[in-house]
Amino acid sequence: MRHLKILEYALSSLVRRRYKNLAILLVYAFTIAVLSSVLFLTHALKTEASLLLAEAPELIVQKVIGGRHDLVPVAYGEKIAAIPGVAAVLPRFWGYYYDALTKANYTLLAVESDPPDLAMVQGRLPDGPGECAIGAGVSQSRNVETGDDLILVDSENLGISLEVVGVFRAESRLLTNDLVVLGQSDLTAFFGYPADLATDISVTVRNPREVNTIAEKIKRVLPHSRPISRSEILRTYAGVFNWRSGMMLSVFSAALIAFCILAWDKATGISAEEKREIGILKAIGWETSDILELKFWEGIAVSLTSLLLGLLAAYVHVFFLGATVLTPVIKGWSVIFPTFRLLPVVDFYQVLVIGFLTVTPYVASTVVPSWKAAITDPETAMRG
Amino acid sequence: MKPLIRTENVCKIYNSRRPDEFRALDDITLSVDRGEVVVLKGPSGSGKTTLLSLIGCMGRPTSGRIVVGEKDVAKLSERFLTRVRQQTFGFIFQQFNLVRDVTVLENILLPLYPLPTGFAEMEERGRALLAMLGMEKKEQMKVNKLSGGEQQRVAIARALINDPEIVIADEPTAHLDSKLSADLLGILEDISRMGKTILIATHDPLVFNHPLIHRTISMRDGCIEGGSGQ
Numbered sequence: 170m171r172h173l174k175i176l177e178y179a180l181s182s183l184v185r186r187r188y189k190n191l192a193i194l195l196v197y198a199f200t201i202a203v204l205s206s207v208l209f210l211t212h213a214l215k216t217e218a219s220l221l222l223a224e225a226p227e228l229i230v231q232k233v234i235g236g237r238h239d240l241v242p243v244a245y246g247e248k249i250a251a252i253p254g255v256a257a258v259l260p261r262f263w264g265y266y267y268d269a270l271t272k273a274n275y276t277l278l279a280v281e282s283d284p285p286d287l288a289m290v291q292g293r294l295p296d297g298p299g300e301c302a303i304g305a306g307v308s309q310s311r312n313v314e315t316g317d318d319l320i321l322v323d324s325e326n327l328g329i330s331l332e333v334v335g336v337f338r339a340e341s342r343l344l345t346n347d348l349v350v351l352g353q354s355d356l357t358a359f360f361g362y363p364a365d366l367a368t369d370i371s372v373t374v375r376n377p378r379e380v381n382t383i384a385e386k387i388k389r390v391l392p393h394s395r396p397i398s399r400s401e402i403l404r405t406y407a408g409v410f411n412w413r414s415g416m417m418l419s420v421f422s423a424a425l426i427a428f429c430i431l432a433w434d435k436a437t438g439i440s441a442e443e444k445r446e447i448g449i450l451k452a453i454g455w456e457t458s459d460i461l462e463l464k465f466w467e468g469i470a471v472s473l474t475s476l477l478l479g480l481l482a483a484y485v486h487v488f489f490l491g492a493t494v495l496t497p498v499i500k501g502w503s504v505i506f507p508t509f510r511l512l513p514v515v516d517f518y519q520v521l522v523i524g525f526l527t528v529t530p531y532v533a534s535t536v537v538p539s540w541k542a543a544i545t546d547p548e549t550a551m552r553g
Numbered sequence: 554m555k556p557l558i559r560t561e562n563v564c565k566i567y568n569s570r571r572p573d574e575f576r577a578l579d580d581i582t583l584s585v586d587r588g589e590v591v592v593l594k595g596p597s598g599s600g601k602t603t604l605l606s607l608i609g610c611m612g613r614p615t616s617g618r619i620v621v622g623e624k625d626v627a628k629l630s631e632r633f634l635t636r637v638r639q640q641t642f643g644f645i646f647q648q649f650n651l652v653r654d655v656t657v658l659e660n661i662l663l664p665l666y667p668l669p670t671g672f673a674e675m676e677e678r679g680r681a682l683l684a685m686l687g688m689e690k691k692e693q694m695k696v697n698k699l700s701g702g703e704q705q706r707v708a709i710a711r712a713l714i715n716d717p718e719i720v721i722a723d724e725p726t727a728h729l730d731s732k733l734s735a736d737l738l739g740i741l742e743d744i745s746r747m748g749k750t751i752l753i754a755t756h757d758p759l760v761f762n763h764p765l766i767h768r769t770i771s772m773r774d775g776c777i778e779g780g781s782g783q
Binding site for chain 2: 170171174175178181185442445446448449450451452453454455456457459544546547548549551
């Protein structure tokens, strides 16, 4: 009962100083929102990348000449298949296409090159020349649906019309968002690929633990090749996103420092009016612990409300508004993809860390100066 | 009969051993019996308020003893000092010392917040006091919207909410006109009839000449004039 009454008085005190507390709440919530947005976005992108790569081949073999990625001879496949431990080999035909009309990058992929899970398709995959299936982002940016024609400009600068026979609606939009799947003959003709060359070769390994050994063997058999394992790509993605979020947090640290100064200012002194009130409460019989409890509830109420508001704002910003503010920094080149909505994934541990790092210092900065006033004689404290 | 309050050779020195050292009280010895209404009178700076705040456990003497009931409060820890203040004293301050922007009823109930008394009982006690002081229609008003006399009544109600044994009033008429001062003395008379011991610091003749007052102790420059307040 006693705690409930002190909590009630703490809430009424906050309402009394509503403008000051509202200002602190807004600055505080904004700080948490930016911090959480960076962390949410980084985590969501890493999750998207993991989802994307979960279906990717364990090993991809590219050809590199003079450090430049080049088309790989289909004949490499036979040499790779002959390596013990290799279960299957599949030449893949794909390429990036810059669409000047929508200023977006699409990925064109041959249907024979093992496109993403068929269950994700609405309509069907192309099964003949002149047909394509497209991702939701392409559908949206070009305003085409199943049954419409998608016109792209090929390597000879000619407009090629493809009938849209399906639209991908994937759980992970990053996976299929920018995708245009078409027949292999259409794709090689479109990019002007010679008949005996593929973009890369995907390799399935019998024992996943042997991936690195197989990669070394491939490198030995085919010196111009560059085998890339799935875990390497995942590590690269994680590294890039972590580095970018670190950069973003460095820039944001100015705002964090400003907030710390605000908290420090609060910690090093309370207003004469607050001191006087503490003095009055002491004089009429409140113990030091009662006053600390009162200030603790005040701190908790402000910081938890700010935390919830900040987290909510960050969630809406990242997962509903597409992280419009942070996207150019965190996603880098991928912004030229058709825009996509991230899969809402939040790391509970991350939320706990944000909560701990923001709520604890604020509560401390509320309680400590009040403790100083509360241990002063009521008479002195009442003078402010 | 043992006195309810006893001070022995109480001294209070501010900024001790510094160039601006100030001796606010010097060798004060006095006693107050249960049910007595005692006035400490004297000019500003004579030490009345300091003495009241030490008796009311709001500060500690630099030396000497202050005994309230059976307890030497000068030796009590901060925690027990607060308990004594909470259970024994009700304060009526010169500046009223009400919490601004809080309603009349809430201000009156403030001393009960850290106690286990339930909300319903708290409100019942608060309303009874407001009725006694003729303030029942103003319980939801913010105290800063009240007149000086009304604020004084709220301060009195707050002082009585814990049913204290001793009521301490510091310059209670300082901000009141003569009519309101007379009203206040009427209220103090009622409180005295309830059996409470009342200590008043004042330099207002209207107060120390009032028939309610049992005894007057004169102070000057931190000392009791005539040497004793026994």
